[in-house]
Amino acid sequence: MGSKTIDLLNILVLNGPNLNLLGQREPSFYGLATLAEIDAMLVREAEALGVKVECYQSNHEGALIDAIHRAGEEKQGLIINAGAYTHTSVALRDAIAGVKLPTVEVHLSNIYQREEFRHHSYIAPIAIGQISGFGANSYRLGLLAIVEYLQQK
Ligand code: DQA
Numbered sequence: 661m662g663s664k665t666i667d668l669l670n671i672l673v674l675n676g677p678n679l680n681l682l683g684q685r686e687p688s689f690y691g692l693a694t695l696a697e698i699d700a701m702l703v704r705e706a707e708a709l710g711v712k713v714e715c716y717q718s719n720h721e722g723a724l725i726d727a728i729h730r731a732g733e734e735k736q737g738l739i740i741n742a743g744a745y746t747h748t749s750v751a752l753r754d755a756i757a758g759v760k761l762p763t764v765e766v767h768l769s770n771i772y773q774r775e776e777f778r779h780h781s782y783i784a785p786i787a788i789g790q791i792s793g794f795g796a797n798s799y800r801l802g803l804l805a806i807v808e809y810l811q812q813k
Contacts (some may be wrong), residue, residue, distance in 0.1 A: 668712045669810050672731040673799065675717035676724055676743035676752075682768075689769040693796040705800055709807050713739075716752055721745060724800065725755045732759025737806040741766045746781045753782040762809060766802040767792040 675695060678685060683694035693701075699715040706713040714735075718724050724745070731738055739763045745752050746765070756763050763786070770793030771778040784790050788809055791798045 668710065669681060669737065669804055669807065670735045671706070671711060671713045671714050671737045671739060671803070671810075672727065672735045673699070673715040673803075674724060674727055674731075674738060674740045675715070676741060676745045677719040679741060680717050680719070689774075690797075691768060691795045698796050698799055702799055702803060703798065705803055709803070711807055713803070721749060721751060725751060726783050728752070728755040728759055728761070734763055735780045737761065737810050738763040739766055739802045740764075740783065740787075741768070741781060741799070746771070746783055747778055748782070750782055751788055756783065757786045759785065762806065762813075763787045764802040764809075765790040765792075766798040768795050768798055787800055 679695055682698065683691055683692055694753060695717060702713050702715060716727050728738065738756065740763060742749065742752055765781060765783045765787040772792065781790065789805060791801045791805065
């Protein structure tokens, strides 16, 4: 009897600039959880859902773009908190659109309750959807959303 390996869904969780400072950075907006704690929570949640996540953070736009290009080859979905690049980076949006990776945009804070310049996202129009305002839980909800989306496809 031959055994068949079932390939798990592989999802990249990408964090942009300043998110390495979570835990100490403006906790009234971003809470007290560190990025390492959020990543560990996502790995546990992914295991429970029967999928795989890889987490990566960079403060550099080009490194984020390279990670998106690699993910286009290796992963089935993307969860991204692009930090301030959300509001500025056509290049990140083009990278996601270019690799056609199903994407959920997440933010810890509710960007629509904050300064006007945070209300516009370059990524939202090419994402499946956006989750904003639930603190660290935004990532967990983002993971549920992308997994359900990919499993229904
Ligand atoms: C953020 C919101 C952005 O406006 C900000 O620049 C960040 C974090 C959030 O998770 O709430 O760096 O993406």
